Amino acid sequence: MIQQVIAIATKDLRLLVRDRGALFFTVFFPVVIAILFGMVFGKMSTPNPFEVVVVVEEPGPLANSFATALRGDSALVVESAPNRESAIDAVRKKRVAAAIIFPVGFDARAETIFSGGSMPIDCVGDPSRAAEIGLLQGKLMEIGFRQLMLVVSDRDRLMRPMGEMRNQIEGNRQMSDSERTAVLKILAGVQELSGAKKGEEQGSNAIGGATAAFEFRPVSIRAEMMTSGEIEPPSSYAVTFPQGVVWGLAGCVMAFVTTFVGERAQGTMTRLRAAPISMQIILVGKALGCVVSSLVMQALLLTLAWSVFGVRPLDPWTLLLAMSIVSIVFTALAMMIAALFESSGAAEGAGRALVIVLAIVGGGSIPLVFMPPLLRTISVASPFRWAISAIEGPLWRGGSIAEQFAAMGSIAIVGVVCASIAIVAVAVRRRGS
Amino acid sequence: MLSLRSLRRAYGTLQAVDGVSLQVGRGEVVGLLGPNGAGKSTTVAMATGLLRPDSGEVELAGFGDPINPHARRQIGLAPQELALYSGLTATETLLFFSRLYGVATRRDQLRTALEEVGLSARGHDRVGTFSGGMKRRLNLAVALIHSPSLLVLDEPTAGVDPQSRAHVREIIRSRATAGCAVLVTTHDMEEAEKVCDMIAVMDHGVILAHGTLSQLVAAHGSKAGAASRGLEDVLLNLTGRSLRE
Ligand SMILES: Nc1ncnc2c1ncn2[C@@H]1O[C@H](COP(=O)(O)OP(=O)(O)O)[C@@H](O)[C@H]1O
Ligand SMILES: [Mg+2]
Numbered sequence: 001m002i003q004q005v006i007a008i009a010t011k012d013l014r015l016l017v018r019d020r021g022a023l024f025f026t027v028f029f030p031v032v033i034a035i036l037f038g039m040v041f042g043k044m045s046t047p048n049p050f051e052v053v054v055v056v057e058e059p060g061p062l063a064n065s066f067a068t069a070l071r072g073d074s075a076l077v078v079e080s081a082p083n084r085e086s087a088i089d090a091v092r093k094k095r096v097a098a099a100i101i102f103p104v105g106f107d108a109r110a111e112t113i114f115s116g117g118s119m120p121i122d123c124v125g126d127p128s129r130a131a132e133i134g135l136l137q138g139k140l141m142e143i144g145f146r147q148l149m150l151v152v153s154d155r156d157r158l159m160r161p162m163g164e165m166r167n168q169i170e171g172n173r174q175m176s177d178s179e180r181t182a183v184l185k186i187l188a189g190v191q192e193l194s195g196a197k198k199g200e201e202q203g204s205n206a207i208g209g210a211t212a213a214f215e216f217r218p219v220s221i222r223a224e225m226m227t228s229g230e231i232e233p234p235s236s237y238a239v240t241f242p243q244g245v246v247w248g249l250a251g252c253v254m255a256f257v258t259t260f261v262g263e264r265a266q267g268t269m270t271r272l273r274a275a276p277i278s279m280q281i282i283l284v285g286k287a288l289g290c291v292v293s294s295l296v297m298q299a300l301l302l303t304l305a306w307s308v309f310g311v312r313p314l315d316p317w318t319l320l321l322a323m324s325i326v327s328i329v330f331t332a333l334a335m336m337i338a339a340l341f342e343s344s345g346a347a348e349g350a351g352r353a354l355v356i357v358l359a360i361v362g363g364g365s366i367p368l369v370f371m372p373p374l375l376r377t378i379s380v381a382s383p384f385r386w387a388i389s390a391i392e393g394p395l396w397r398g399g400s401i402a403e404q405f406a407a408m409g410s411i412a413i414v415g416v417v418c419a420s421i422a423i424v425a426v427a428v429r430r431r432g433s
Numbered sequence: 434m435l436s437l438r439s440l441r442r443a444y445g446t447l448q449a450v451d452g453v454s455l456q457v458g459r460g461e462v463v464g465l466l467g468p469n470g471a472g473k474s475t476t477v478a479m480a481t482g483l484l485r486p487d488s489g490e491v492e493l494a495g496f497g498d499p500i501n502p503h504a505r506r507q508i509g510l511a512p513q514e515l516a517l518y519s520g521l522t523a524t525e526t527l528l529f530f531s532r533l534y535g536v537a538t539r540r541d542q543l544r545t546a547l548e549e550v551g552l553s554a555r556g557h558d559r560v561g562t563f564s565g566g567m568k569r570r571l572n573l574a575v576a577l578i579h580s581p582s583l584l585v586l587d588e589p590t591a592g593v594d595p596q597s598r599a600h601v602r603e604i605i606r607s608r609a610t611a612g613c614a615v616l617v618t619t620h621d622m623e624e625a626e627k628v629c630d631m632i633a634v635m636d637h638g639v640i641l642a643h644g645t646l647s648q649l650v651a652a653h654g655s656k657a658g659a660a661s662r663g664l665e666d667v668l669l670n671l672t673g674r675s676l677r678e
Contacts (some may be wrong), residue, residue, distance in 0.1 A: 003532060003535065004532065004535070005534050007532035007533055008533075011518070011521070014520070014521065014525070015518060015520040015521070018520045019520065048441070085520075125566055178465060178511055249455075266515075266517065266518065266519070267512055267514040267515060267516035268516045268517065268518060270483060270510075270512045270514070270516050271512065271516040271530065271575070272533070273483055274481050274482070274483055274505060274508065274510045275502075275505065275530070275533040276502040276504075276506040276533075276534060276535070277502055277533060278502055278503040279667060281536050
């Protein structure tokens with residue numbers, strides 16, 4: 001029994017390897033897709049212009065001018081958002097690298113800048129662009145200093161806090177006399193400077209001295225990182241090799257259907273049925289061939305991804321388990337297609353079309369991780385999508401054992417459904433004949 | 434060895450086989466002779482367990498109904514339609530089918546089998562490159578590879594050159610001499626005359642006459658006066674002259 005099963009599987013694999021067309025679709029095409037798309041997507045994810053979204057929660061002259069200064073910066077692409085929530089959402093969806101929020105009370109606090117206040121800014125960033133966000137914070141500081149000039153240059157605005165400050169300093173008993181004198185001197189300098197600013201651009205040295213003396217930070221940034229909740233693939237190839245697997249599986253399914261239809265067309269099915277083996281043995285033998293070919297194809301693709309493109313599986317053994325389950329499930333799918341569409345050449349064509357549509361919808365054209373929400377919803381109907389989910393976990397996504405087994409369980413359920421449909425289709429046909 | 438009893442089988446409203454009974458003994462070559470569409474292949478399918486009769490019985494002495502896999506081990510079938518994988522070589526083809534029959538075939542046995550059908554020089558060539566005659570011979574070699582005790586050959590010489598045809602007949606005779614029971618179908622009178630011990634003339638699903646060549650000619654040949662043309666006369670007298678499928 002085992003001997004016959006192996007004989008049939010070996011025969012089918014030998015025929016597959018010798019069939020250039022089948023080999024093209026099961027191996028060559030998937031590899032080309034994986035590499036080509038990997039290169040294209042790799043280009044796409046190279047740092048694009050640093051996009052930020054700006055929210056002014058409470059418009060005021062200082063907040064507005066700060067935002068305008070930000071917009072004028074050539075290194076940034078700045079868009080506006082109506083409120084904090086939509087700005088943070090843009091970060092979460094990775095439309096922008098960071099959200100910069102001028103919170104309620106920005107102007108009020110900016111005005112107390114010489115009495116211990118500072119310009120408050122909330123910065124919510126995408127952790128995958130942490131380095132750039134560090135630079136962004138430096139930039140906010142720099143703009144903050146420039147904005148300070150605005151505060152300073154407005155004599156009326158300045159004089160109000162200056163007056164208060166002078167009173168506070170003079171009344172401060174904890175300060176030593178020398179300290180008090182030094183600070184009052186600086187204050188006088190600032191007052192003097194702002195007077196000069198009104199007339200012409202002078203005295204910038206004086207403010208440099210003043211800030212140095214205070215270690216003055218005009219901007220206080222409250223930074224926060226917002227993960228999208230989605231784990232990023234380590235490289236574009238981690239996405240495109242599973243995408244290649246989709247096409248490889250489609251190739252294996254079609255190759256299986258072809259061998260099945262071929263047995264009838266060549267008359268060899270008569271020979272198989274005349275042999276001292278049951279129909280079940282014939283089916284199991286052919287199924288084994290399909291399982292082995294899909295497993296070898298997946299192993300080939302993912303080994304190539306590992307060795308040449310550096311996609312190192314997080315958990316090779318679980319990956320092997322997932323690949324095995326996927327192979328069995330797609331064999332069930334192949335049997336379903338063969339059972340539903342084997343009756344004629346035209347039906348076989350319809351079966352092929354169905355496989356291709358399922359492959360496209362299930363992540364063959366646009367990888368699952370890049371799919372827009374609508375397509376992602378539709379993809380649920382495709383077994384290919386579930387195969388990718390099961391493979392991606394141990395390949396790069398990670399996640400708990402429970403999550404990974406849930407993914408494998410889902411694809412296994414797909415397999416059971418396909419096998420059931422195949423069995424029912426065969427039973428219905430038998431009754432009909 | 435093989436006995437068919439009142440086999441009937443219909444395809445829809447067409448009664449393809451309508452009560453066929455036939456015996457094939459060890460070392461005996463029985464020919465099922467009839468025009469196209471007579472029901473020969475349908476009879477063969479039932480005799481080899483490929484098709485379940487609507488009624489009637491098939492029995493393989495000592496092994497029962499060939500609808501059971503273990504009984505089919507005794508049968509070597511060469512289907513009317515060539516049944517070969519064009520992607521395999523001749524040797525691989527024989528090896529594959531012998532494995533299906535659970536026979537461990539050694540290299541020298543494979544070589545002998547290829548020699549028997551005159552293909553020893555082409556053992557490592559793909560079947561797809563073979564001529565019609567060579568494919569026919571390989572089709573026969575597959576039926577022989579597991580040394581069956583019953584050979585069922587459905588039009589084994591259809592569409593082949595005279596050399597191949599003569600070769601196939603030799604093989605049939607030598608297997609029968611070795612004790613094999615042979616059921617061979619044909620619409621070729623010459624073949625039936627040359628290779629069969631017993632001939633059953635079949636048409637429209639029924640056996641019209643049954644016996645040795647001389648018995649048939651005596652019973653159904655042309656009456657005195659006309660030049661006897663042997664079996665051809667018998668066939669035309671029995672089945673009429675209207676054209677068939
Ligand atoms: N699978 C089938 N479905 C319907 N009709 C068939 C089928 N196989 C054979 N027939 C018909 O049954 C009759 C007998 O066919 P067959 O046994 O192949 O005859 P033979 O082998 O003597 O030429 C023919 O009329 C043929 O058309
Ligand atoms: Mg026939």
